[in-house]
Amino acid sequence: MTSSSEQLLPGTQRALLHRIATAQSEGRTPSLVAAVQRRGQAVWSGSRSGTDGHAADADTQFRVGSITKTFTAVLVLRLRDEGLLDLDDPLEKHLPGTGVGTVTLHQLLGHSAGLGAESPAPWWERTPGTLRPELADVLGERTEMHPPGHRYHYSNPGYTLLGSLIERVRGVSWEEALRCEILEPLGMHRTSPRPQAPHADGWAVHPWADVLLPEPAEDLGLMAPAGQLWSTAGDLLRFAAFLAEGDDRVLCAASVEQMREPSAPGQPGEWGSAYGLGLQIEREDGRTLFGHTGSLPGFLAALWFSVDDDVAAVVLTNVTSGPMAGGVAADLAKIVAEAEPRVPDPWRPLPEVGPELLALTGPWYWGTRPHLLRLGPDGGLDLRPLHGNGRGARFTALPDGTWIGRDSYYAGEILNVVRNSDGSVNHLDLGSFVFTREPYDPDAAIPGGVDEGGWRGLGT
Template sequence: MTTPSEELFPSTRRALLHRAATAQAEGRAPSLVAAVQRQGQPVWSGARTCVEGHAPDSDTQFRIGSITKTFTAVLVMRLRDEGLIHLDDPLEKHLPGTGVGDVTVYQLLGHSAGLGAEAPSPWWERTPGTIRPELADVLGEKPQPHPAGHRHHYSNPGYTLLGSLIEAVRGASWEEVLRREILEPLGLRRTSAQPQAPHAGGWAVHPWADVLLPEQVEDLGLMAPAGQLWSTAADLLRFAAFLVEGDERVLCAASVREMREPSAPSESGDWQSGYGLGVQVVRRGGRTLVGHTGSLPGFLAALWFSVEDDVAAVVLSNATSGPFTGEVAADLVRIVAEAEPRIPEPWRPLPEVDGQLLALTGLWYWGTHTFALKLIADRGLELRPLRAAGRGAAFRAEQDGTWTGLGGYYAGETLRVVRADDGTVDHLDLGSFVFTREPYDAGAAIPGGVDEGGWRGLGS
């Protein structure tokens, strides 16, 4: 039986190294670090460099750009979980005077607030944050080119606002709150707002010649929550494990699952990517990947994980352009998932069973559509169509004896058992839909009733 600590097969490790080496060579990156995690444990890391004898490793810091947004989103979700804010709160409630106070916290997290993609000139990534000392300097004169809530439009200023929201509610700097509430509890000792040795230097590679130009490093000031951080492959893998399982010291599992759900429609024609709450959600090769990519002058970064495969990958490079780190990280996940598929946990029976719930299981009919009802953990239920087409969902048990749908068409809908006067089960009510033990059961309270003649043949 495979255990999380076992190493990958040599052939898998070679395939990973080949992909990383190809990315560094073809992308003409001064250096590139890659690492993979399976079942929450690091299982491979590799590096390539153009400097003989000075290859970076998984403890070398690179700037991670917009992966910073995921950290900022976690801090906002913590405020929500503590009851200090609500995701549907208008920004004005907690951060007055911005001029865009009608947008909600939820819209800012998912980039659907309609705000501009970038701060006004000059180019904010290559200029010191001190030239934008106020939020008005970040937002500009026309901060909202789109109506709020109508579309996904990626916005760096939007995450600047979220950073300022955190500071207003916590009464401390974004950097201090980040250190205290995420970095220290998760043991991310090599993640910081400023570079800490050993760290890579940022470089630009000429597009038509194999020559280098050093990139300057700027402190982003107010825009730090959108892209300031430096981190390592090892730290980002730990962060990925948290984004899969949650950690009660930081954010519970239910809240990190909420972050992974798409929050706004994708751009027209793009059905392969979306955005949750601080994380990107993409489809690659038939699997769903969650994480974020990042870039700042001199650096490219990517973090992807597959919850289903329980594999995560990080790729970091010190080049302004060149290796497509997002594609490379996706390929690393694929290589491990396909070469060494996840070994499922052993089947185990439920620890206990309620006889009344067990009696509800089996076949049910919505009109003539056939469904199976199954008992699952924690007194939950799962309703699935027996044919390929149809609506199904898992349901969470509530204290009042009903169940709440957890996904798809029935997400948030209530399932309840309706009993006859003698206490027997008459039917199931799911959002007003009636499910009976027989197709159009004449003995059940079906709206509209059942024809008295019953079922008949063509000649009847």
């Protein structure tokens, strides 16, 4: 077990070790490696092995399966940020001739394109990619399982298409783009399309006896962007830190935040989970976790991080079916978040605030309902109901003097400060809703007007 200078308490470390020991024993996996990160720093790692003297560690490669999809999504978002494509573009615009070209890049990223979950037989995860040399071999004859954009339906072929899109637009292989644009800038030197020693071998464990069967480790060919990668717990923690904060060398904070936004409606019974752009979203005990799980024959993997708790956890195992890596990783994040809650950063005053902006803060009324408008630490505005739940949002300033909603009900809506001829504020206009300094202020431009008799009691 290792830890950084930001040491976890002994009780927390004991709880983490107990959780992975239970997972390895009950899940009957040859080896299991886990690591936890807090405030962007690795603070704990642990491993359990069924072979004496051969325990893996945070620098041992495991195959991570569909966590690969998150890397592929980052490469697509980079192309978008460079202006080389738009997420609403149909696939046909950049990758013609697929037969499914009307689906959009956004739908492919969020698994709402309606494509099949798997490629046609034989089972692509246990056979060489050379059996599927063309995209038509990956997609098969029945390409549309659902109308595009109507529902979430996980699709491995969809991410194959995105990998081919990256190659077409960038003019280099998916592997080369991955190495130059993500792995090298983030210092992920132990992440690669093919295994590099030290690495774990993949195994299947007999369901009714404690015996093993080696699993093949095939090169997936065109399917590589959906699940090819090998990585380590240490490298995946670096990736988690990037996905939480952004890194301008790879993708800015606003773009990784967009990856964390739900992209398609879930189905009944799935409302505790969603999918963003290359990221899974889970609600666990009131905590929102982002990340991805992965599996290929011989391996299970999971990466979860909580932005609010500033904690991330990775679990890697070398077994086909065993401990639920996603559940174990979620438990590790929960253990740290609850045993050692995040210590808030010190409050600091803003460097400078203009009087006109400061004058906008304070109470405002939508009809008779009071709201508070606060100036945020980033210089943006935050509008929330004074009591209870309701419509609110954070707002960012635009060059024309208006403000645009960043989240919640008013995401994308424009907040406009409407002024009188003398420059004083008459009201706030938010998507046609009028917010005034007094409930139904008669001096403000209230739609429908205000009764001239004013406020009154109920007569007898």
